[in-house]
Amino acid sequence: MSNHQNPEQNQSMNAPGTDGIPADASPEEREAALAANEAQAAADMISVQAEMDGLKTRVAELSDHFLRAKAETENARRRAEEEISKARKFALESFAESLLPVADSLEAGLAVKDATLEQIREGTEVTLRQLKAALERNKVIEVNPAAGSKFDPHQHQAISMVPADQEANTVVTVLQKGYLIAERVLRPALVTVAAPK
Incomplete structure (x- = not known):
């Protein structure tokens, strides 16, 4: 037998085992x-x-x-x-507070037993101004279109169309004022509108 080993046998002897050691x-x-x-x-x-x-x-x-x-x-x-x-x-607190002077004025007016018609009228006008000021302070704005102004369906409500000597679809009369609150319609103005000729 030859002393020379097969190259494959030589490789297997130098190959690492399962533990990584030749x-x-x-x-x-x-x-x-x-x-x-x-x-x-x-x-x-x-x-x-x-x-x-x-x-x-x-x-x-x-x-x-x-x-x-x-x-x-x-x-x-x-x-x-x-x-x-x-x-x-407390959303209404400011609004209610601004209405208190109106209530005070009404009570003061009713406390006068023998007021004249002129005094009643004067007191009513003062109270109305107080009420309007309170509404304006709380961003409640009147919608009161002038006669002849264009009908706005967003702020006006037409009750009827009437013949008139003005342009069609314009306000003839205001039957009831409307109001906005912070630019939102609280109540539309009730109006009559000019009918087409």
């Missing part, structure tokens, strides 16, 4: 390699553990940030709900 390694080399492998595995484990600790810390920070943000959002929502509730509850 099969033909001496026991000392094998022991050193195993120790190196264990040291590397321990280093890798320490590295993974440190990375896990870092990730746990980051998760705890993010969780804390999330809980704080959630609490702040809940507080903001609760404050907004309280403000809306207060706004609804």
Whole structure:
């Protein structure tokens, strides 16, 4: 038999085994390699553990940030709900306060037992001015279109069309004033409108 080994056999002897150590390694080399492998595995484990600790810390920070943000959002929502509730509850406070002088004037007028017609008329005019001022302060504006002005279906309500010596679809008379509140129609003005000729 020849002393020369087959190249395939030579390769299989130098090939690493399941533990990554060549099969033909001496026991000392094998022991050193195993120790190196264990040291590397321990280093890798320490590295993974440190990375896990870092990730746990980051998760705890993010969780804390999330809980704080959630609490702040809940507080903001609760404050907004309280403000809306207060706004609804006290929305009429300013309007009611501006009407108190009107009520005072009416009571003062009724307290005069033998007032003359002129005094009653004068007191009524003063009270009406107070009422109009209170309405204007609270953005309640009169809609009282002049005769001949164009009919506006958004602010006027036509009761009837009447023959008139003016352009068609214009206001002839105002039967009842309308009112806007903050530019929204509270009540349309009731009007008669010129019929087409």
